[in-house]
Amino acid sequence: MNKYYKKWFWALVLPSLLLFILVILVPFLLGIFYSFTGYKGTFFLKDRVATDNPFQAMVGLENYEKAFNNESFQHAFLYTVKFTIIAVVVINLLALILAILITNIKGLANLFKTIFFMPNLLGGLALGFIWQFIFEVIFTKFFFGKDGLVPIDFLTNMTQGPIKPLFALVILVAWQMTGYMMIIFITGLNNIPEELYEAAEIDGAGAFRKFKDITLPMLMPSITIVFFLTLANCFKLLDQNVALTNGAFNTRLLALQILKTPSDYLIPDYGQAQAQAVIFFIVIALITLLQVYFTKKKEVEM
Amino acid sequence: MKKIISSVIKYIILIFLAIYTLAPLVFLFINSFKSQDEIDTSAMALPHNWDLKYIVSAMRDIHFFKALLITVLVTVLSVGIIVLVSAFSAWMLVRNNNKVSKFLLLLFISAMLIPFQSLMYPLIDMADKIHLKNIFGLIFMYGGFGLSLSIFLYHGFIKSISKSIEEAAIIDGANIFQIFFHVVMPLLRPTTITVIILNAMWIWNDYLLPFLVLANSDAKTLTLELYFAKMQASQYGNPWELIFPAVLISIVPVIIVYVFLQKYIIKGISDGAVK
Numbered sequence: 381m382n383k384y385y386k387k388w389f390w391a392l393v394l395p396s397l398l399l400f401i402l403v404i405l406v407p408f409l410l411g412i413f414y415s416f417t418g419y420k421g422t423f424f425l426k427d428r429v430a431t432d433n434p435f436q437a438m439v440g441l442e443n444y445e446k447a448f449n450n451e452s453f454q455h456a457f458l459y460t461v462k463f464t465i466i467a468v469v470v471i472n473l474l475a476l477i478l479a480i481l482i483t484n485i486k487g488l489a490n491l492f493k494t495i496f497f498m499p500n501l502l503g504g505l506a507l508g509f510i511w512q513f514i515f516e517v518i519f520t521k522f523f524f525g526k527d528g529l530v531p532i533d534f535l536t537n538m539t540q541g542p543i544k545p546l547f548a549l550v551i552l553v554a555w556q557m558t559g560y561m562m563i564i565f566i567t568g569l570n571n572i573p574e575e576l577y578e579a580a581e582i583d584g585a586g587a588f589r590k591f592k593d594i595t596l597p598m599l600m601p602s603i604t605i606v607f608f609l610t611l612a613n614c615f616k617l618l619d620q621n622v623a624l625t626n627g628a629f630n631t632r633l634l635a636l637q638i639l640k641t642p643s644d645y646l647i648p649d650y651g652q653a654q655a656q657a658v659i660f661f662i663v664i665a666l667i668t669l670l671q672v673y674f675t676k677k678k679e680v681e682m
Numbered sequence: 683m684k685k686i687i688s689s690v691i692k693y694i695i696l697i698f699l700a701i702y703t704l705a706p707l708v709f710l711f712i713n714s715f716k717s718q719d720e721i722d723t724s725a726m727a728l729p730h731n732w733d734l735k736y737i738v739s740a741m742r743d744i745h746f747f748k749a750l751l752i753t754v755l756v757t758v759l760s761v762g763i764i765v766l767v768s769a770f771s772a773w774m775l776v777r778n779n780n781k782v783s784k785f786l787l788l789l790f791i792s793a794m795l796i797p798f799q800s801l802m803y804p805l806i807d808m809a810d811k812i813h814l815k816n817i818f819g820l821i822f823m824y825g826g827f828g829l830s831l832s833i834f835l836y837h838g839f840i841k842s843i844s845k846s847i848e849e850a851a852i853i854d855g856a857n858i859f860q861i862f863f864h865v866v867m868p869l870l871r872p873t874t875i876t877v878i879i880l881n882a883m884w885i886w887n888d889y890l891l892p893f894l895v896l897a898n899s900d901a902k903t904l905t906l907e908l909y910f911a912k913m914q915a916s917q918y919g920n921p922w923e924l925i926f927p928a929v930l931i932s933i934v935p936v937i938i939v940y941v942f943l944q945k946y947i948i949k950g951i952s953d954g955a956v957k
Contacts, residue, residue, distance in 0.1 A: 385777040388858050392774045393786065396767040396829050403805065403826025404793050410804035421803075478699065481692050488693075494944055495700045497951075498707070501936045503887030503905050506929045509912055510706050513922060517725050518709065555703065560951060567952040605955050616797055619889045623912075638799045639890070650803055661800035668795050 415443050415658045419651035421642065443655035452644070453656055455630055456637035459546070463633060464614040467550045471610045472603075474558045479565030480595075493566070496559035504556070508623020511552045515539050515624075539624060545631045552620055557613065561606045568602030569595070601678055608671035615664065634660050714927040721922045740927035744907035750935065753903045756817060756892075757885045760824035764832050764881050765874055767825065772836030773866055777845065787837060793830040798890065806894050820895045827891075828881045835954065839873040840866075872953065879950035886936065904932045 417434045418425040424437035431437055447453050478496060482489050499507060515538040522528055524535035538548035576594050585593070596603075618635035625631040627640060638657050642648035713721050714737060715729040740746075771790070775783045809819045847869075851861045867874070892906045902910070911928050915921035940947060 382778070384852055385774065389774050389778045392770040392858075396771040396790070396833065397786070399763075399767065399822070399826040400790060400793065400829055402808075403823050404796065404801065404829075407801035407805035407808060408796055410808075411801045414804060419803075421807075478696075481696055485689065485692055485696070492696050492700060493948060495703055497944075497948060498937075498940065499703065501883065501940050501947075502933050503889065505887075505889045505905055505909060506933055507706075509908075509925055509929055510710050513713075513725075513926075514706060514709065517722070517922075522726055555706070559703070563948055563951050564955045567955075609955065616799075619887075622889070622909075635797075635799055654800075654803060657797075657800040657803075661795075661797055664797045665795040 411654055412658055414651065415654040416440060417651060418442075419654055421648050421650045425647065439651070443651045444659075446649075446652045447655045447659065450641075450652070450656075452630075452632065453637055453641070456632045456634050459630070459632065460615060460634045463546055463549060463617075464611060466546070467553050467614045468607065468610045470550060470554045471557050471561055471614075472606060474554060475561035475565055475606060476603075478558065478562045479569055482562070483566055483569045493559075493563065496562055498559065499556045500560045502556075504617075504619025505623045507556055508552065508620045511548070511555075512539060512624055515548050540629055542629065545625050545629055549617075549620060549624055549631070552624060553614065553617065556620070557610060561610060564606050564609075565599070565602055568599045572598045601675075604671070604674055604678060608667065608674075611667055612664065612671075615667065710926055710930055713922065714930040716923065716926075718923040721926070736923050737927040737931060740911075740924055741931060743924060744904070744911050744928050744932070745902070746904075746907075746931055749902055749904045749907045749932075752817065752901050753886060753905075756821055756824070756903060757882055759821045760828065760885050761878055761881050763821065763825040764828035765877055768829055768832035768877065769836050769867065769870060769874070770862070772833045772840055773862065775833075775837060776840040777848075787833070790830050790833045794834075798827070802890070802894060809895065815895050816899060817896070817901055820892060823891060823895070824881075824885050828885075831880065831954075832877045835873050835877055836870065839870060843869055875946055876950040876954045879947050880954050883947075908932050 414434065416438060418437040418439050419434070420430075423430045423432060424434050425431075426437035426439055429436075482492050485492075519525075519538060520536040524530060524532040534544065538544045538551075572595065576598070577590055580590050580594060616635055617633055618639070621627070621631065621633045621636050627636050632640065634656075638653050638660060641653035641656060642650050645652075709725065712728055713725060715732050715734070716724075716736070717733075720730065771786075775787050805823070806815070809815050809823070814822065848861055848865055851865050856864070887905055888903075889905045889909060892903045893909065896902050896906060908928055912921065912925055915924045
């Protein structure tokens with residue numbers, strides 16, 4: 381039997397292996413290599429000499445030096461970290477609250493699930509356009525402006541200025557992602573055996589004790605998943621950033637920064653963009669490896 | 683009594699949040715039938731008359747039917763490729779349990795560490811050189827990017843199913859493709875649904891890859907058409923009477939699919955995350 385599977389092994393693995401090598405492995409390795417060259421997109425440049433041969437345009441760590449000294453890259457990095465921290469906290473809390481509420485009601489639970497999940501179906505770009513309108517017109521003119529229902533200056537013109545767009549993006553992303561994470565939490569909550577709660581009730585535990593000593597520990601696997609999923613998604617966010625401000629008012633997140641770096645220069649600086657992308661990769665890889673580490677650790681404990 | 687009050691409070695919070703979740707979509711809908719002036723003065727009201735002319739002109743501007751066809755084609759073919767090749771490899775990787783298999787699995791899965799940004803420029807260069815900056819290239823690329831997660835999901839599931847039925851089929855003289863399509867694939871159905879949903883949702887709405895691959899071509903996906911419509915409309919200063927109907931018609935197909943398949947979609951999401 382095993383011989384039979386062995387005979388077909390390479391024939392059936394080859395299609396995905398080829399796709400993988402051509403679409404991911406080769407471009408990825410080339411990308412790392414190009415980050416050490418004077419990569420300008422269609423040609424390579426070193427000491428004002430243009431060439432087609434990347435080996436003649438090796439510039440060492442120059443692109444990395446440029447990237448680290450590039451103020452807009454520094455700003456995008458910090459901005460991404462700030463945005464990610466706030467968004468992760470907001471989304472995780474909201475999703476957990478929604479999941480607990482929904483698993484605790486008798487009727488209409490499915491209807492609420494359907495509604496809360498709906499924004500996830502739509503692309504970040506389309507949603508970003510709708511929210512741009514909400515921030516610029518609905519919030520500013522009708523709700524929170526001087527003549528609005530409740531004048532709150534902070535909630536007007538949220539796509540402009542140094543601080544507000546960060547929170548506008550958090551509002552948009554939380555509105556979109558919470559439903560997805562809620563679904564994962566609901567699955568986790570439904571997997572907690574009912575007997576645990578019954579036993580705790582007999583022992584006279586209140587709602588808070590039950591939450592702290594049963595729900596939270598039993599929910600840890602789901603919390604790990606949701607935490608890292610939101611962390612990675614927020615850190616890599618692009619579409620919503622493009623749609624809401626497209627980088628105006630210093631609002632570039634890292635993904636948009638890498639996309640726009642070439643056109644920041646007269647001769648498109650793909651080499652520096654590629655160096656930024658390699659730094660970006662290292663951070664993402666660390667986040668993902670941490671997730672694997674924590675998930676494995678949990679499995680051992682259980 | 684205490685129970686009733688707490689239950690009422692729960693419903694009130696949920697209803698409030700449901701309204702909050704739906705409100706942007708309601709704004710989108712009612713403003714898709716208004717002129718720019720009417721949007722500016724009464725964005726929150728129902729339209730004076732349900733004028734379809736903005737929807738019609740948006741359909742023309744974003745080449746709706748062509749873009750829809752292209753998006754469907756790209757999504758269906760990409761997901762088809764992903765399902766087929768990942769199921770093939772995952773099956774073989776499980777059934778041939780040796781060092782090579784373990785190495786290949788690790789290689790496939792480790793690609794999940796790589797963000798798209800770190801390989802996009804070389805990838806597009808390569809595609810340009812071999813004349814694949816077109817729909818075929820796009821489908822091919824999605825095939826590659828969808829592999830890792832899909833092989834991971836299939837691999838986890840196939841590990842848990844016994845190979846005795848397959849072996850019986852081999853003894854009966856079935857060939858490898860008969861075994862795959864008649865014995866293995868039916869068993870993999872739950873995972874296949876998850877793989878289809880996760881990949882289709884992402885590919886349908888993706889903006890960056892079509893932007894890099896198709897920006898200069900005539901064949902654009904819905905998301906890409908929407909992007910260019912917005913860029914163009916912003917220059918004329920009256921964007922919303924074009925953008926709202928364009929966004930609306932571009933999301934209607936997704937909403938329709940959701941209404942019919944929501945049970946599978948929600949189950950697919952939770953299955954996909956837990957593994």
